[in-house]
Amino acid sequence: MTAPDITRTLLPTPFHRLDRLSEYLGVDVYCKRDDLTGFGFGGNKTRKLDYLLSEAQRRGATDLVATGAVQSNFCRMAAAYASASGLDCHLVLGGKEPSTYTGNLLLDALFGAELHFVESERWDDWERKAAEIENELLNRGRRPYRMPIGGSTPTGALGYVAAFEELLNDARIANVEISEIIHASSSGGTQAGLVVGQVQRGWNGKVTGISVAWPAGVMHGVVKKLARETAVVAGIQIDEPPVLVDDRWIGDGYAVPTVAGGEARSLFARLEGIILDDVYTAKAAAAMIGRCQAGDLERKGVVVFLHTGGSPGVFAGRSE
Numbered sequence: 001m002t003a004p005d006i007t008r009t010l011l012p013t014p015f016h017r018l019d020r021l022s023e024y025l026g027v028d029v030y031c032k033r034d035d036l037t038g039f040g041f042g043g044n045k046t047r048k049l050d051y052l053l054s055e056a057q058r059r060g061a062t063d064l065v066a067t068g069a070v071q072s073n074f075c076r077m078a079a080a081y082a083s084a085s086g087l088d089c090h091l092v093l094g095g096k097e098p099s100t101y102t103g104n105l106l107l108d109a110l111f112g113a114e115l116h117f118v119e120s121e122r123w124d125d126w127e128r129k130a131a132e133i134e135n136e137l138l139n140r141g142r143r144p145y146r147m148p149i150g151g152s153t154p155t156g157a158l159g160y161v162a163a164f165e166e167l168l169n170d171a172r173i174a175n176v177e178i179s180e181i182i183h184a185s186s187s188g189g190t191q192a193g194l195v196v197g198q199v200q201r202g203w204n205g206k207v208t209g210i211s212v213a214w215p216a217g218v219m220h221g222v223v224k225k226l227a228r229e230t231a232v233v234a235g236i237q238i239d240e241p242p243v244l245v246d247d248r249w250i251g252d253g254y255a256v257p258t259v260a261g262g263e264a265r266s267l268f269a270r271l272e273g274i275i276l277d278d279v280y281t282a283k284a285a286a287a288m289i290g291r292c293q294a295g296d297l298e299r300k301g302v303v304v305f306l307h308t309g310g311s312p313g314v315f316a317g318r319s320e
Ligand SMILES: Cc1ncc(COP(=O)(O)O)c(C=O)c1O
Pocket: 043, 044, 073, 074, 150, 152, 184, 185, 186, 187, 188, 189, 190, 191, 277, 280, 281, 308, 309, 310
């Protein structure tokens, strides 16, 4: 697998033990800090966007078209990448336009993206609008590069194939063996990439995606399909990707905060000085903490919480 032409992500991201949380839980917990990927406030989307923008550049793109919820981290990052690459950016944002722009939305505007709000909760309505914008641009003689929700294409997922390799290297340097990697999963690209990395290296630990949006069966299917497609791009064949999904931490739905998520946020903030967002990382951390407390983790190595970012969401006006 070759490195992307565009490398705005600051790598490697830090990997360190969460000392006070480990003591509190009685389990050795390490954190992979993909909240600190740097560019445009960071998060998991930068690793994907390095690959996606490299492809856009190779195709001579003039415009980026990206889709997500109003507080989408991916759209915020796509807008930042477009600015830095001199491309126009069109964001299709699912939800009502708020009277005040906060969090990621405020940053979208600062990065100069053109915003299109679609008052629907349905992902297919958002994608339909994005397809319309793509067609309008094509009719005007532009060369749009359209990315699906979360940038979860095989090209985007390559970022997490490489991240898996980085994690194994982190573990070697820290002289620990990882038994399980736990992270938030929604459009599936992060998990698909990690799973491909895992198979490529013959690693026999677990990668567990904490679904923040979909029932396990749906999430499982999405990740499996994407992992197979990503493997082809990475040059290997995978028939049965080892996809593990835990959907017990979603609560009342995507972006609806949960009590367990709020508690996880407080623990990370007060024991480690680390900020979690309540849409993704708080629910993933709640899963990890809940399983540690239930004694439901293998003890043969350390547990890694992959912090996937989302920090601007903290400033989106939700209350504790
Ligand atoms: C902060 C954060 N964590 C995790 C995820 C989930 O990643 P993926 O969409 O690759 O499943 C997202 C997706 O938007 C995210 O913004």
